Amino acid sequence: MVRxxxxxxxxxxxxGFCSPAFAAxxxxxxxxxxxxxxxxxxxxxxxxxxTVVDLWxxxxxxxxxxxxxxxxxCCVQSVSKEITALAFHMAVDRGLIDVDELVTTYWPEFGQAGKEKTKVRWLLDHRCGIPIVAGATPGMAYDWTRMTEGLAATAPLWEPGTTPCYHSANYGFIIGEVxxxxxxxxxxxxxxxxxAEPLGIDCVIGLRDEEDARVATFLDKEDHISQAWIDEGTNIFAKSWKIFWDDEDFNSREWRRAEIPSVNAHTNARALARICGVLACGGAIDGVRLLSAAAVERAAEVQWTGKDVQDRLLSLSLGFLMPTENFPSTGPRTIGMMGAxxxxxxxxPDLHLGFGYSMNAMDPAQSGRQRPQALVAALNSCLGR
Incomplete structure (x- = not known):
């Protein structure tokens, strides 16, 4: 592990640049x-x-x-889920996917072991019941076919649609296969x-050789609370993480080259703020439209709020985190994601504001949120909130 x-x-x-109004x-x-x-x-x-702030x-x-x-x-961990959900909603907006259809409409092999009646919306909101893939073995995560075939064959831990459980590792494979x-x-x-190309941003899942030189080394994994969960061994998070190499520090060649849409997007804050700017401005920014306004509204419909089975206080829409005391934001209708x-x-959407923060050293604080919390608190002070 790299410390x-x-x-x-x-x-x-x-x-970089910072407007005087946002000096805080x-x-x-x-x-x-x-x-x-x-x-x-x-x-x-x-x-x-x-752009009113662009600092590094x-x-x-x-x-x-x-x-x-x-x-x-750098790697932005679970913020990758937000990026993947945006891509998914673009397909929904084009009429390629109906969130109220059965998953088997698009992925027939998924319809086994008790998942036959699973709806697409339950994939998006973390209620499909397969946070752990059957037959998980180290290294499985780097092979898309092994993962998706394994997930298709996995029996849900609960009846799909009934039980919220944050799908930390599997989420991107599930919606990504559809x-x-x-x-x-x-x-x-x-x-x-x-x-990325229409928006003119650096944002990739599955790095190419020529992009390695610009990637920051990911640091301090072993000091983060998630490592303690993995070391405990029997909890849902630990079991879901068995698809990675035991010594994966988020810097390996396999990690960077693979497409693991739950957790291994590599990008920067500038790109994240523009992506979020799209969602904040009704689906378009600088004349580039990715979504219709109706699609953005649909994506932000809250599906459940409360503690999931892993005792995480969350509020989930169709693929995005909504405001709770654990998710720092600027208003009651913010839509986004946070990474380990x-x-x-x-x-x-009320302020037409997009916010992005990326870093390479995992925050060792129990909540892991003190740095973004400080930034968002300062942003709120600039906004008079």
Whole structure:
């Protein structure tokens, strides 16, 4: 596992742009480095499609010698689910998928072992009951066919549609297979061609060799609470994570090259803020339309709120986290996702605001949220909230 060094005396340089009206965000970003253990990170905010904050700083490596650059990208963990859900809703908007149809309409092999009547919407809102894949073995996650065939054969832990359970590792494979069946493109291919290229952003699932040089080393996994869950061994999260190599630190070649749409998108805050800007502005930004306004409204329909079977307080729409006390945001109708260690992205349709934060050192705090919480608190102060 790669750990960052303890270097409290290092010099921190923040680069980029920040509108004077949002100076408090820059101050909070700087303090994340000096007081909250940040190693390398970026933060960005768009309002009505205009970038008002675009900052980056710190280092991309454990030794804290290589500077974070404007085009540095890093793994954003579960924020990947938000990106994948956006792609899925684009297919829904095109009439390729109906969220109230049975999954077997698009993926016939899924209809076995008690999943025959599973609806598409239950895939999106984490109620399909297969957070653990049957026959999980280390390394399975890096093979799309093994994962999707395994998930198709898996019996649900509960009757589909009845029990909320955050599908940490499997979510992207489940909705990604449906997306692939109707578009004839993998999630990574769809993301590159249908989202990243039109928006002019760095955002990939499945890195290419030539992109490695711009990727920040992911750090401090063993200090994060998720490692303790994995080490405990018998909980749902630990069992769901058995599809990865035991020593996976989110830097391996297999991790970077594979398409694992639940957790291995590589991007930066600038890209996340633009993606969220699309959701915040009725489906379009800078003249680029990805979704209809009606599709955005549908995606934001809350499906359940409360504690799931893993005792996580969550509010889920059709693929996105909605506001709770655990999800820092700027308003009651924000839609987004947060990733293990701190990465955060959300859209606020009332303010037409997109927010993105990415980092390479997992926050060791129990909640793992102190750095994004500080940034969002500063953003709220700028907005008079």
């Amino acid at each position: 960052s060094i303890n270097n409290p005396g290092r010099s921190i340089e923040i680069s 965000v820059k101050d909070a970003f700087y303090k994340n480095f000096t007081a909250r253990g940040e190693v390398g990170a970026s933060v960005s905010v768009t309002v009505r499609g205009e 700083g710190g280092n991309t490596d454990a030794a804290q010698k290589e500077p974070w650059q404007k085009d540095t990208i 997306l692939q069946r109707v578009t004839n493109r993998s999630v990574g291919e769809f993301l590159r061609k249908e989202i 260690g701190g990465a955060t992205a959300f859209a606020d």
